[in-house]
Amino acid sequence: MEWNDSYEKGLDYVPTFAMEQGPSHLNFACVSYGIEPVPVDEPFTYMELGCGLGLMANVFAAANPKGKFFAVDFMPSHVKAAQEMAEGAQLDNLTVLEASFKEMAEGKIALPQFDYVTMYGIYSWVDGVNRGHIVEFLRRYLKPGGVVYVNYNAMPGWTASLSLRRLLREAARNQQVCTKDKLAKGRELVQGLVDVKARFFTQIQSRQLDYRLQNLRNAADDNYHAHEYLHDGADPMYSIDVMREMAGAKLDFAGSALLSSQYHDIYMSRAQQDFLASIPDPGLRELACDHICNTPFRQDIFVRGRRRMAPARRRQWLERCGLALTIPVSQVTPLLEFPAGRFEVEAALYQPIMQALLIRPHSLLELAALPELRQRAVGFDDVVRLASLLHESEQCAIFFLSAAGVDRRPAERLNRLLAASARESDAFQVLASPLLGGGLRSGLCQRIAYDQIVHNSVAHGNWVAPMAQAMRREKPALEQEQDLGMAMADIAQGIMEQRWPIWKSLNMAPQPLTDMG
Numbered sequence: 298m299e300w301n302d303s304y305e306k307g308l309d310y311v312p313t314f315a316m317e318q319g320p321s322h323l324n325f326a327c328v329s330y331g332i333e334p335v336p337v338d339e340p341f342t343y344m345e346l347g348c349g350l351g352l353m354a355n356v357f358a359a360a361n362p363k364g365k366f367f368a369v370d371f372m373p374s375h376v377k378a379a380q381e382m383a384e385g386a387q388l389d390n391l392t393v394l395e396a397s398f399k400e401m402a403e404g405k406i407a408l409p410q411f412d413y414v415t416m417y418g419i420y421s422w423v424d425g426v427n428r429g430h431i432v433e434f435l436r437r438y439l440k441p442g443g444v445v446y447v448n449y450n451a452m453p454g455w456t457a458s459l460s461l462r463r464l465l466r467e468a469a470r471n472q473q474v475c476t477k478d479k480l481a482k483g484r485e486l487v488q489g490l491v492d493v494k495a496r497f498f499t500q501i502q503s504r505q506l507d508y509r510l511q512n513l514r515n516a517a518d519d520n521y522h523a524h525e526y527l528h529d530g531a532d533p534m535y536s537i538d539v540m541r542e543m544a545g546a547k548l549d550f551a552g553s554a555l556l557s558s559q560y561h562d563i564y565m566s567r568a569q570q571d572f573l574a575s576i577p578d579p580g581l582r583e584l585a586c587d588h589i590c591n592t593p594f595r596q597d598i599f600v601r602g603r604r605r606m607a608p609a610r611r612r613q614w615l616e617r618c619g620l621a622l623t624i625p626v627s628q629v630t631p632l633l634e635f636p637a638g639r640f641e642v643e644a645a646l647y648q649p650i651m652q653a654l655l656i657r658p659h660s661l662l663e664l665a666a667l668p669e670l671r672q673r674a675v676g677f678d679d680v681v682r683l684a685s686l687l688h689e690s691e692q693c694a695i696f697f698l699s700a701a702g703v704d705r706r707p708a709e710r711l712n713r714l715l716a717a718s719a720r721e722s723d724a725f726q727v728l729a730s731p732l733l734g735g736g737l738r739s740g741l742c743q744r745i746a747y748d749q750i751v752h753n754s755v756a757h758g759n760w761v762a763p764m765a766q767a768m769r770r771e772k773p774a775l776e777q778e779q780d781l782g783m784a785m786a787d788i789a790q791g792i793m794e795q796r797w798p799i800w801k802s803l804n805m806a807p808q809p810l811t812d813m814g
Contacts, residue, residue, distance in 0.1 A: 311520040312352040314727040314736050315448075316694070317554035317596050318345075318415045319357050320364065321734030323444050325695050326598055328614040329559065329685060330552040333604040335444060337617075337697045340365065341412040344438070346401070346431065347419040351379020351393055352725055356736040358383070358391035359711035359729040362704045367408065369394040369401060386711035398423070398430035402437065410440045420539070421449035424530025428542060435546035435601075445599040446554060447539070454593025455533035457503035461487065461510070465526040476523050477516070483526070484513060505593050536587055536595055537580040549603035550579060554596035556685035557635045563686075564638035565589060590637050615677070620684045621658035621802055622651070623694045623737055625795035633690040645673060646683060658732070658802055660698055694733050694803075703731040705804050712805060716748035720763070723771050730803040737803065741767055742785070746792045747800075750807040757789040764789060 316322050320343060324334040335341055341364045345354045348368035358366040368391065370376050376395040383391045396406055414435060420428060435445060465483035472479050491498050491510070498510075512518060540550050557563055561570045569589050576582040586592070606614070622629075629651055631642040649669035653659050664670070665680045687693035708729040715725045719741055727736040728747065739747070742764050749760045764785040800806040 311518075311524075312350045312724050313417070314353055314356060314738060315417055315596075316691075316733075316735050317448075318353055318417055318446050319733075319735035320361060320413050321697060321700070322554065322695075323413060323415075323446055323598060324697070325618060325688075326554055326556060327444065327551060327600065328606075328611060328618075329556060329681070330598075331606050331608075331611050332551050332600060333442065333606055333610075334614065335412045335442065338699050339363075342409050342440075343367065343413040344369070344408075344411045344415070346398070346414065346416040346434070348379055348393065349375050349418075350724075351375070351382055352727065353417065353736075354379060354391060354393070355382045355386065355388060355711055356727055356729045357734075358388045359386060359707040360703075360731050360734050360736065362390060362707050362731075364390060365409070366391040367394065367411075368392070369396050371395060371397045382711075382714065385714045386707065388707055388711065390707075398427045398434065402430040402433035404437060408438060411438050411443055412440055413444050413446070414439055415446040417446075417448060418524060420447050421451075421534050422524060422528050422531040424528075426530075432542055432545045435543070435548065439546065439548075439601050441602045442604070443601045444551075445543070445548060445601075446596070447543075447599070448554075448594065448596040449539060450533035451587060451592045451595040452533050452535045453588055454505060454591045457501050457506040458509050458593075459533070460497060461506065461513075462526050462532075464490070465513075465522075466529070469527055476527070477519050479527065480516070480519050480522050484516075487513065505591075533593075535584060536592075536597070537584045539595075539597065540580050540583070543599050546601065548599035548601050550583070551598040551600045551603060554598050555636065556689045557637070557640075560682060560686070563635065563640045592637075594636070612677070615681055616660070616662050617698055618684075619658050619660045619696050619698050620650075620654060620664060620687065620693050621696060621732065622654040622692070622799060623733075623803070624692050625791070625799070626655055627791075627795065629692055633686055633692075635686075635689060640686065642683060642686070646670070646675060646679070650680075650683065650687075654693060658696070691738070694730075694735075694737075696733050700732050700734050701804070703734075703804070705731045707731075708805060709808065712747060712807065713751050716744045716751060716807070719744035719748060719767060723767070728800075728805060730805045732802075732804040737799075737805070741771060742788050743792055743796055746789060746796070747807045751809060753809045755809070757793045758786070760789040760792075761785045 324337055327334040343364050343366045345368040348354045348370045351368055354366055354368035368379060373395055376393055379393040383393060394406060464487055468483035468486045469479035472482060513522060573582060573586055576585055631644060631647040633640045649667045650664055653664060653667060661680055661684060665677045684695055688695045708731045712728045715728060718725055723741045726738060728739045729736050745764045745767055746760050761782055765781050
């Protein structure tokens, strides 16, 4: 008997981390748009629908011990993995449930009302019936003033790739084989059409389609491919349709979780900006914006009972925020990359801020008061704009100043677990930060180093062998052991000199087990 409800269940979904899904980011985004956020200094409730292996739910729960977190998935293998991670990190503020969206919508499980409900890789990957269940769940369980994060494959950016999805789905249909073999059948069909120069592939000019064709050739990403292409009833959506569906739960569109989206001058011409501003209807304006940008993927924030703040109130909230550096100084650059384009920050504005952040995290007010900025009449709103762009580029991260006093121990426990897992797998590429209320993307070598420090190996020369072993496991083609060892030695030294100060500033520096009690 099939229980998958049109979901391709043959492969576990690839674990991922998205800072945009965290309560701290969602609160700042609301403030940025002038919308009253959820109070940050009080206990709150948070639900993640379709949590997969539970990486994000665990990270957010560990970094926000005041919050009460729930996560649900209907794949038993996903739920078990998420539960084991929470148990291993002793996170008593996270409950992981196995249930379908239908069961959740019908209220069959005792749940509180939620301040936040988020979903990653869900809404355009399920059919209309399940989307209806999601909306009903939001109607039933989201608090007035509650915040929803939802991302989805979007039109018109997906237009050229729709035929690719249909080819893969039809090649897999009625195949009594494992998911990987289904994808292999589809890959063979698509490649055959490319080889015979099918006019669809020769005449359609699309960077999105070219990217997807290239990525499809990598069978190592089949966990992602199965989720992206094989689910029945799953299709990209127009933003205006998502807004109309969310209205069924009394949700108002707040804005994009991508903070750069509010600064149209970054990625639009003056004529495009003026044309967009001439459209009074918000839904139609977003749809037009998607056509200007040919948007293939959206990350939207909705609020139940959106309340606009007066400028003075918004300013008060922004004064409670700070900015912290999240990458080594060797990687900082004024050329910022965004999904919709690139933006180069003026050096006279960028350099004083980055120099201050190299010393320690600063409040936005402190940054606005830097003498170099005051001399150039740079205002507080200019600093907020740059902080938002640096945050999205992941060179820096915005945080709420009250997070400086958050209990670090839950994040330390989870980070020990995530770092230890790097000995066997590169799956969980993040470490939790209590200051950020979320996580910091962390590569394999960084997590190996973290693990070594936890186990009292502070001398970075001792990290080289486990790093090299992990790299050979993940990249079997690496055969030159001597060259690899030298490279790992340089990386180990770089981690100690450049990553360690960042870990300390974000309240996530690893402590040896003997010091942790």
